[in-house]
Amino acid sequence: MSTHNAFEYVTVMIGEQMFGVPVHEIREVFSPQGVTAVPRAPEEVAGLLNLRGRIVTAIDARQVMGLPPREDAAACMALGVERGSELYGVLVDRVGEVMRLDETTLEPVPGHLDNRWRGLLRGVHRLDGRLLAVMDIFRLVAAQPSLAA
């Protein structure tokens, strides 16, 4: 046990980038099935789906982050997040292992990052040979006023 505080992250891949989401912020990980597209919805809303009788709003992380659409639209996973009484599913490319990282490796978000990204990240962990960006998943599912208009 380290003397420092540690964080537990679920790691996800979006494009080539690895992100971490604090484990306790995620209700469950599921494979999104039968997503109903909603005409006229903001572009980050992939649609609605039925998760055991509850309606889940699917948010495409790629759209929110301004990345190109997934090549294989069907192959994606969803992170279930509860915000207030609303249930969201954040669509990502892949879900990886759970990582336990020491807080000493956490750096603040680099200042020269794209504005959109800066608002969605809480910090960056330095790993061996790669970076893990800590995603603020609640910020990601919050309605985007600029896009909703």
Next chain:
Amino acid sequence: MDELIGEFVGETAESLDTIDTELVKFEADPTDRATLDNIFRLMHTIKGTCGFLGLGRLEALAHAGETLLGKFRDGDMVADSAAVTLVLQSVDRTKLILNGLEACGVEPEGDDSDLIARLEAMAMGEAVEAAPEPEPEPEPEPEPAAEGGGEMGFDHDLGRALRPGEVSLADLEAAFMAAEGPGEADEPAELDEDEEAEAAVPVAAAPAAKAAAAPSEDADAAPASRAPTSIRVSVDVLENLMTTVSELVLARNQLHQIVRETSDSALKTPLQRLSSVTAELQDGVMKTRMQPVGDAWRKLPRIVRDVQQDLGKKIRLVMEGEDTELDRQVLELIKDPLTHMVRNSADHGVEMPDVRAERGKPETGTVKLSAYHEGGAIIIRISDDGAGLDPAKIGAKAIEKGLATQDDLSAMGEQQMLRFIFAPGFSTAAKVTNLSGRGVGMDVVRTNIEQIGGSIDLSSEVGKGTVFTIKIPLTLAIVSALIVKAGEQRFAVPQLSVRELVRVGEGSDHAVETLNGAEMIRLRERLLPVVSMRRVLRAADEGEMQGYVVVLEAAGRKIGLVVDDVLDTEEIVVKPLSAQLRAIPVYSGATILGDGAVIMILDPNGVASEIAHTEEESASSEAAADARAADPNRQRLLLVRAGGTEPKAVPVALITRLEEFNVADIERVDGRNVVQYRGRLLSIAHAGGDFPAEGRIPVLVFTEDDRSAGVAVDAILDVVEESVELQLGSDRPGIVGSAILQGRATEMLDMGWYMERAWMGGAPRRAAASRKAVLLVEADAFARRMMAPLLAAAGYDVTVAADLREARDAAEMGAEYDAVVGDPAALAELNAAGCWPGVPRLAISEDEGAGAAFAGLAGVTRPGDRGGLIAALDRASQARAA
């Protein structure tokens, strides 16, 4: 705030509302002992509780009020208007103090000695100045409309203000946690836990018992105390129950879907049982959410009284159908609009007594509020016999406010001009009085009602009065919806807004036509603006305008929505949308279908508001509404094909619902044709033909006394609206007669006869020996022919007399009847002529029993209230038999 005080505030506010209402009742009839006792008791309870809680200011006030009431009760004094006004003033002051108490947790500073002195002086029999000045108070008198919310307070567990009747979670917990009484030390004593819990019981039990007793006493003021038959349940518990049942309904629908796709018949029987149990459970839970609409009307007598006092008007408030129940969530949302509208009618509608006398009207004006069920909706009607709305004035005002131009107006019908009062930023009050003009206009009323999927309309005649008609859904959580298809996607359209379906495109009589880019169809010699669903959804491919036009009535006008296909009707559970989607105006929610798919629910008002206003259509449809109002014989008739090629007609008003069933689903049980419908069995008879071997068949569903029957037809052709002159004389059973519709002789189907056929052998029918004989005296042929079969279906032997002469002839011939039914005037004449003395007479009339013609009647039923008439007949004939 101390939790006990919080509870006290909520409960006392409720009592004060009751006192308000009861005082007005008492003022009208000072000899009404039961009412006075109830007021006295409530006042006494308030005083006692204040004393217990150490609220000196409130206690002193309540004490003075109680003393004065005691004098009335003991017969030492007769209550006059001045005395009642004084008591009402003390009630108002009490409310003010309560508001302060709620805000700060302590009684606000203030001096009530002026009011108390006057109350005491009055009690001592001294003269009190007639109209005392209103006391200067630090805060303005709160608006009655706002009180409901204000009194209840904000609940942080719920994240919203409490609704009346709700108990906050914190309050509930407090009732259990309140181990110490008020004033005692807060720090937990070093007690054994068990001991502490025991100590909690008596203190906690007291307010709880009080809470349980109060509403039952309120509701039932007159009789002496009795065991409470109702209990208070937290609204959260009910909401949770509702959600759970909704999930169950979904699961059941899904199961149905699966069983339909497999051929495993072993599942069918248990599923049918599950289905009916679910339906019953759903009914039961819905009932727990139901509240009588009268609960929203409790403040109205007081408001109308205040208008009378303040403006010197004479107004009678008539309330009808207070027992009509609707979902409490809906009730909450319409409470303020209703209050506002009644205040408007009293304030602006009814004229001053001298003006009324000049116009040859009775000095006392009437504001009438009525509520009743119609189809799957509740209709609330607010009418007054006041000055009416002047379309010219409203038009002028609309121009002044920049809402319309002179050109716009010249293209409009009168009724359409009247609708400007619903436009934002419009207020008809020439001068803002103290009562209305509080910044809440009719536009807010309209918005509130439309938010819950309802609609509001008005009609008015200068000098005669104004009628507002509000139509609202029974419940918000589960609604009946039409499932339509646009492209590859399905959408739900709430049935309440759907007026009819019309086929368009190839192979149908209707086609979409274009005028300068605006699309429309011809519907019954009129143009109806249409828009394709694909365009509403901003689909890249707008497709062709063919399929079905769903005619929607929303935001006060009709529009057609062109969809590719209409699939089904389904009871859907409305789920709210997430923040990202709420801003899209064309959706009101989402739902999960039986096959598990999520689909969007369209908001007809949102769709309507997106389509540019088409003046011509609205004007002409409003003009049609005018004509309809003017001509009582005008009927909406459904044209169907049922045996033969000639169309046959059925009055739309009699039909509860139109459905389509798969012939394969219709089973023969015990000589009847039945189909599973909403978890129950529906009996079906075919009107003039045989069931086809396969395919789908349209069925008209009728409901009578909670029983439904279906009448199958070959095809549904059209809906027409015409003035009907019914030509009688058909020997064929099942045909009432014929009428000229659209220039063709059309046979009118006798639905009562088919309903009886559908039920035959099913429901227990009255044994022949106990069949009662009824004489129906009715001058209107149409009503006579529609009513007689219904009475017959209910087990009465009906004899029909077209006029008084026929009735008197029957009397002379020595015919005997168990009851006589007809219009009040005819019944009065028969009575005067000495026909059938002692036989119960039941009147059918729009007026509620007033005047000599109504004397001695066994009952009065509204025209069209078939269930009510049959119930009244049953009562009357049973009373006679006993």
